[in-house]
Amino acid sequence: MTQPMEDTAGFALSPGALARIDALAARYPTKASALMPCLWVIMDELGWVPPSAIDLLVEKLSVTHARVNEVLTFYTMFRETPQAKYTLQVCHNISCHIMGSKPLIAHMEQKLGIKLGGRTSDGLFQIEGAECLGACGMGPCLQLGRHLYENVTPARADALLDSLRKGIVPRADTDREGVD
Amino acid sequence: MNPNDVAGQAGPKILSARFGRKDGHRLPVYEQEGGYTALRKVLGGMQPDEVTALVKESGLRGRGGAGFPTGTKWGFVPKGAEQVYFFVNADESEPGTFKDRFLLDYDPHQTIEGTIISCFAVRANLGFIYIRGEFGWLIDRVQKAVDECYAAGYLGKNILGSGYDLEMIVHKGAGAYICGEETGLINSVEGRKGQPSIKPPFPAVSGFLKKPTIVNNVESVASVPWIINNGAAAYRAYGTEKSPGSKLFSVSGPVKRPGVYEIPLGMPFRTFFEDILGGMADGEELKAVIVGGSSVPVLPADEIMACNLDYESLGSAGTMLGSGGMIVIPKRCDMVELIQVLMHFYWDESCGQCTPCREGTGWLHRLVKKLRRGEGTAEDLERLEHVCAGMAGLTICPLSDAAVMPMRSFLDKFRGEFEALIQDQAPVAASSRWPRGERE
Numbered sequence: 001m002t003q004p005m006e007d008t009a010g011f012a013l014s015p016g017a018l019a020r021i022d023a024l025a026a027r028y029p030t031k032a033s034a035l036m037p038c039l040w041v042i043m044d045e046l047g048w049v050p051p052s053a054i055d056l057l058v059e060k061l062s063v064t065h066a067r068v069n070e071v072l073t074f075y076t077m078f079r080e081t082p083q084a085k086y087t088l089q090v091c092h093n094i095s096c097h098i099m100g101s102k103p104l105i106a107h108m109e110q111k112l113g114i115k116l117g118g119r120t121s122d123g124l125f126q127i128e129g130a131e132c133l134g135a136c137g138m139g140p141c142l143q144l145g146r147h148l149y150e151n152v153t154p155a156r157a158d159a160l161l162d163s164l165r166k167g168i169v170p171r172a173d174t175d176r177e178g179v180d
Numbered sequence: 181m182n183p184n185d186v187a188g189q190a191g192p193k194i195l196s197a198r199f200g201r202k203d204g205h206r207l208p209v210y211e212q213e214g215g216y217t218a219l220r221k222v223l224g225g226m227q228p229d230e231v232t233a234l235v236k237e238s239g240l241r242g243r244g245g246a247g248f249p250t251g252t253k254w255g256f257v258p259k260g261a262e263q264v265y266f267f268v269n270a271d272e273s274e275p276g277t278f279k280d281r282f283l284l285d286y287d288p289h290q291t292i293e294g295t296i297i298s299c300f301a302v303r304a305n306l307g308f309i310y311i312r313g314e315f316g317w318l319i320d321r322v323q324k325a326v327d328e329c330y331a332a333g334y335l336g337k338n339i340l341g342s343g344y345d346l347e348m349i350v351h352k353g354a355g356a357y358i359c360g361e362e363t364g365l366i367n368s369v370e371g372r373k374g375q376p377s378i379k380p381p382f383p384a385v386s387g388f389l390k391k392p393t394i395v396n397n398v399e400s401v402a403s404v405p406w407i408i409n410n411g412a413a414a415y416r417a418y419g420t421e422k423s424p425g426s427k428l429f430s431v432s433g434p435v436k437r438p439g440v441y442e443i444p445l446g447m448p449f450r451t452f453f454e455d456i457l458g459g460m461a462d463g464e465e466l467k468a469v470i471v472g473g474s475s476v477p478v479l480p481a482d483e484i485m486a487c488n489l490d491y492e493s494l495g496s497a498g499t500m501l502g503s504g505g506m507i508v509i510p511k512r513c514d515m516v517e518l519i520q521v522l523m524h525f526y527w528d529e530s531c532g533q534c535t536p537c538r539e540g541t542g543w544l545h546r547l548v549k550k551l552r553r554g555e556g557t558a559e560d561l562e563r564l565e566h567v568c569a570g571m572a573g574l575t576i577c578p579l580s581d582a583a584v585m586p587m588r589s590f591l592d593k594f595r596g597e598f599e600a601l602i603q604d605q606a607p608v609a610a611s612s613r614w615p616r617g618e619r620e
């Protein structure tokens with residue numbers, strides 16, 4: 001029933017993801033209300049939402065393209081273009097600012113040779129300024145996907161970047177696996 | 181993070197009993213410590229209206245920011261409504277606020293039990309826990325706890341043999357501060373942009389899918405099981421007449437012991453600051469405090485030192501308890517720089533529906549930046565006030581006011597720092613004075 005979906009750019013959603021989308025459409029009170037979680041299924045699998053995935057949601061959830069696009073573009077965590085391998089979001093809101101996010105960002109910009117919002121030419125890193133990440137008492141902090149690093153000093157940022165260059169995501173302060 | 185460093189160990193243990201505990205999030209541990217007895221009590225013989233009456237009697241006030249009495253809000257659901265929805269607001273995006281994540285991380289079952297009881301009280305058969313998208317790690321933890329509840333018969337059909345059915349969905353946000361506003365949150369779950377709706381109608385009458393909907397903060401619902409188990413009088417034994425019970429404060433900034441603390445409302449700020457937070461970190465001196473999340477007015481050190489931490493004392497001092505997100509500002513900080521950071525935030529997060537908010541937040545940000553570039557004039561200070569006056573109380577939701585409150589208070593309480601940035605310069609043509617068109 002659920003065929004893997006090919007994108008012109010070669011992106012495909014796995015049968016598992018397609019099944020999850022069907023399950024969400026059935027679980028939410030209306031199909032349209034499942035739009036956000038379905039976008040998350042696509043984000044989790046591809047890291048962005050390609051045009052063919054929008055077509056798929058239009059069909060599965062009986063919504064218009066305009067509706068999907070409006071939701072996709074309103075929320076900052078949904079992305080319409082492919083992202084760098086590692087997107088580091090550094091909180092630059094007030095508490096982290098007080099605790100040193102500005103020098104931290106300057107350090108990372110210098111280290112990576114890019115400005116906030118930029119991406120390294122090898123496509124490995126992207127750094128972005130983030131609004132409060134909910135770790136204000138443990139600032140400055142930065143987020144890499146589901147990993148939140150707290151009390152980040154320039155030295156800790158360096159260690160993180162070095163490790164990521166080797167393809168290893170260091171244990172984050174909020175990683176709960178293995179502790180549970 | 182080292183939980184023992186950041187989780188408060190002082191005061192009552194209504195909310196924080198399992199903070200900092202490695203296994204506190206597991207169902208068996210929660211049950212061993214009396215978890216789900218409140219739910220058994222409720223489903224074993226209480227009527228929904230009795231639950232609402234008890235919560236009303238406890239005086240519990242909403243912990244999401246506005247402090248609206250929780251039981252009273254529940255009472256607004258029209259009698260005989262066929263379909264009612266309940267939302268737990270875990271969007272937690274107010275700068276300075278990080279308490280709800282502690283509740284959901286260390287003790288998800290307490291919030292879930294409170295949610296089930298709250299759903300029963302308003303006769304909802306579907307509840308959502310809306311968690312901000314940045315908390316991916318936390319969402320998994322809460323989902324696991326919800327799964328445990330389904331397996332244990334605390335959720336699903338005929339809960340504990342009572343005939344009451346409840347489904348619970350953990351919904352992941354996707355990065356929008358405005359989705360914390362209750363109507364923005366509801367629209368978001370409907371699969372739309374998270375733009376707030378005009379009230380009335382209030383969600384309690386017409387909310388999610390146009391049905392009666394109650395939205396409560398995590399901390400509000402997490403307080404409910406304790407109230408059921410111990411009674412309204414026991415809850416009122418903590419706190420003050422108008423601010424009963426205990427509250428979490430999340431403290432950031434250079435104090436000795438930042439973190440999340442549960443204290444009885446009404447505690448003098450000085451006691452909290454000196455005894456619990458340990459005062460300022462070495463080499464730092466207290467300048468000001470934003471006591472209830474970034475949207476409330478700032479108070480200089482001497483003024484906050486004279487306050488008690490409750491709704492009425494902070495209200496009469498000209499600020500608000502808000503979310504309890506306490507931001508401690510040290511002497512070394514430049515207040516104009518800090519307000520620039522905040523104005524950037526509100527400008528960035530305005531959903532854009534209302535002209536005063538969409539344009540006003542941009543103006544405030546640009547004017548503050550202009551001052552900091554050394555290009556400001558005395559008239560720009562007046563303009564800041566003028567823009568604020570055009571933004572407050574004129575919009576669909578309170579985000580516009582939330583930007584005005586810090587802006588006005590920074591300007592009012594630390595005017596000298598703004599004035600110091602103004603150059604004595606010859607008047608320029610009126611048309612060129614406004615920093616028009618600059619878009620960051």
Ligand SMILES: Cc1cc2nc3c(=O)[nH]c(=O)nc-3n(C[C@H](O)[C@H](O)[C@H](O)COP(=O)(O)O)c2cc1C
Nearest residue numbers: 242243244269271272273360361362396397400579
């Ligand atoms: C811009 C804005 C952001 C808000 N963010 C949150 C939030 O993150 N969490 C929350 O509980 N309430 C937030 N609120 C308040 C909610 O609108 C609502 O009043 C609250 O969730 C009700 O719960 P309570 O009565 O239990 O406090 C926000 C309000 C505004 C205007």
Ligand code: SF4
Nearest residue numbers: 531533534537575577
């Ligand atoms: S006040 Fe601002 S955030 Fe609120 S609805 Fe209007 S434009 Fe949107």
Ligand code: FES
Nearest residue numbers: 091096133135136
């Ligand atoms: S201000 Fe950085 S996490 Fe809240």
